[in-house]
Amino acid sequence: MPNRDRRSDLIYDVIVVGAGPAGAVLAYLLAKRGMDVLILEKSTLPRYKVCGGGVTSKAIKLLPFDASPALEVTAAGGILSYAGKPITEVNVHPSVASTVMRAQFDHFLVQQAVQQDAHLLTGQSVSQVGVSDGLVRVNTAAGDISARMLAGADGVNSVVARSMGLLPHRKTGVAIEAELAVPASAITAQGPYATFDFGAIPNGYGWVFPKRDHLSVGVYQARPGKAVGIQKILKRYIASQSILQENQMISVKGHQIPLGGRKAPLHKDRVLLVGDAANLADPWIGEGIYYAILSAHIAADVIATAIESSQPDLSEYSTRVNAEIVRQFSYAQLFARLVYQFPWLCSQLLRKSNMMKTAVFGVLRGDFNFQQLLMALLRSFPNIIADSLKRG
Numbered sequence: 001m002p003n004r005d006r007r008s009d010l011i012y013d014v015i016v017v018g019a020g021p022a023g024a025v026l027a028y029l030l031a032k033r034g035m036d037v038l039i040l041e042k043s044t045l046p047r048y049k050v051c052g053g054g055v056t057s058k059a060i061k062l063l064p065f066d067a068s069p070a071l072e073v074t075a076a077g078g079i080l081s082y083a084g085k086p087i088t089e090v091n092v093h094p095s096v097a098s099t100v101m102r103a104q105f106d107h108f109l110v111q112q113a114v115q116q117d118a119h120l121l122t123g124q125s126v127s128q129v130g131v132s133d134g135l136v137r138v139n140t141a142a143g144d145i146s147a148r149m150l151a152g153a154d155g156v157n158s159v160v161a162r163s164m165g166l167l168p169h170r171k172t173g174v175a176i177e178a179e180l181a182v183p184a185s186a187i188t189a190q191g192p193y194a195t196f197d198f199g200a201i202p203n204g205y206g207w208v209f210p211k212r213d214h215l216s217v218g219v220y221q222a223r224p225g226k227a228v229g230i231q232k233i234l235k236r237y238i239a240s241q242s243i244l245q246e247n248q249m250i251s252v253k254g255h256q257i258p259l260g261g262r263k264a265p266l267h268k269d270r271v272l273l274v275g276d277a278a279n280l281a282d283p284w285i286g287e288g289i290y291y292a293i294l295s296a297h298i299a300a301d302v303i304a305t306a307i308e309s310s311q312p313d314l315s316e317y318s319t320r321v322n323a324e325i326v327r328q329f330s331y332a333q334l335f336a337r338l339v340y341q342f343p344w345l346c347s348q349l350l351r352k353s354n355m356m357k358t359a360v361f362g363v364l365r366g367d368f369n370f371q372q373l374l375m376a377l378l379r380s381f382p383n384i385i386a387d388s389l390k391r392g
C-alpha cells in the first residue's frame with residue numbers, strides 16, 4: 001500500500017494515531033463522512049500483533065464493511081477444559097466468533113479506510129501531542145503535523161494519553177501467546193473449536209484458538225501487576241494439552257491488556273482516546289477488538305458533530321463510553337471475580353447449566369450484556385454448590 005504524504009503546513013480535520021482496529025475503523029467512518037483524515041502508524045504494515053485473534057460475532061457485525069476476506073476460521077463452538085482435562089464441548093449455532101491473524105485482519109481494516117480516501121503514513125512513531133491556537137499539533141519523525149481534532153488509537157501504552165494527562169493510573173493484566181506449528185492431525189483434532197481452560201493459571205485462563213494452518217495458544221492473567229513466571233505457566237499449559245504434544249514454536253510474545261471498568265475522562269480539549277488507549281478491554285476474558293470498534297463508532301459520531309462547531313466539545317464521547325461500555329465492565333469485573341475465585345466450580349457450572357451456557361455465548365454474540373451474565377451466574381450458583389456438597 002503506498003504511503004500518501006502531505007506537507008506539514010496542511011491541516012487535517014482529524015489525525016488518528018495508530019492503525020489497529022480502533023484507529024482503522026474510526027478513520028474509515030470519518031473519511032466516509034467526507035473528512036480529511038490522516039492515520040499515523042509507527043510500524044510498517046502489515047505488522048505482527050500478539051493476539052489470540054478471536055473476533056466475536058458482535059464485533060464482526062459492528063464492522064461497517066464485510067470482513068470475511070480477513071477471517072480465518074469460523075468457530076463452531078467451544079471446548080472447556082480444566083488444567084488440561086476436557087470437561088465439555090459445546091456446539092453453538094449461529095457461531096459466536098471467528099479467528100483472524102491480526103497482521104492480515106488489521107491490514108485489511110486499514111485498507112478499507114484508505115479506500116475511503118483516508119491518508120496513511122506508516123513508520124511514523126508519534127512522540128508528543130499538544131493543543132495550541134485551536135489546533136492539535138503532533139511531533140513525528142516526518143515533522144510536525146496539525147489537525148482540528150485527534151484520536152489516540154495507539155494501544156494500551158498510549159503516547160497520546162500520556163501527552164494529554166489522560167488515564168494516568170490505568171490497570172492492566174498480562175497475556176502471553178505462542179503461535180504453534182502442529183501436525184495436520186492436531187489441527188483436525190482441534191477442529192473449528194476454541195478451547196478455554198480456567199484451571200491453566202490463577203486469576204485467568206488458557207486458550208487454544210484454531211487458525212487456518214496452525215494453532216494460537218496462550219494464557220491471560222486478569223490481575224494488575226507483573227505476571228511472575230507467566231512464560232513457565234504457558235509452557236506448562238502447552239504440555240497439558242494432549243493435541244499439542246508435537247509442536248514447533250513459530251513465535252512467543254506477551255503484552256499488557258487493559259483491565260477496563262473504572263469510569264474516567266477519555267477526552268481532553270480536542271483529543272479523545274479509543275480502544276486499548278482508552279482502557280477498553282473487558283476485565284473478564286480481555287476481549288478488546290469489539291470495544292475498539294464500538295468506541296470508534298461512538299468517537300466518529302461525536303467528532304462529526306464537534307467538527308461543525310466553532311467551540312468543539314468532545315465531552316459527549318466520555319459520557320457515552322462510560323455509560324455504554326465502562327458501566328458494563330463493572331459487572332464484568334464482579335463476574336470475573338467470582339469465576340477466578342472459584343474456577344473449578346464455575347467450570348462445572350458452565351458444563352451443567354444451560355442458562356449459563358446461553359448467557360456466556362449470548363455475551364460473546366452480543367445478545368446479552370455483562371449485567372445479565374452476572375445475574376445468570378448468581379442464580380445458578382446455589383444449585384451447583386448444593387450439588388457439589390451432595391457429592392461430597
Ligand SMILES: Cc1cc2nc3c(=O)[nH]c(=O)nc-3n(C[C@H](O)[C@H](O)[C@H](O)COP(=O)(O)OP(=O)(O)OC[C@H]3O[C@@H](n4cnc5c(N)ncnc54)[C@H](O)[C@@H]3O)c2cc1C
Pocket residue numbers: 017018019020021022023040041042043049050051052053054055056124125126127153154155156159175176177218254255256257274275276277280281286287288289290292
Ligand atoms: C496475547 C493477547 C491476546 C489477545 N487476544 C484477544 C482476542 O482473542 N480477542 C480480542 O478481542 N482481543 C484480544 N486481545 C486484546 C486486543 O489485542 C486489543 O484489545 C486490541 O488490539 C485493541 O485494538 P486497538 O486498535 O485499540 O489497539 P492496537 O491493536 O494495540 O493498535 C494500536 C496501534 O497503534 C500503533 N502505535 C502505538 N504507539 C504508536 C505511536 N506512538 N505512534 C504511532 N502509532 C503507534 C501500534 O503499532 C498499533 O498498530 C489480546 C491481547 C493480547 C496481548
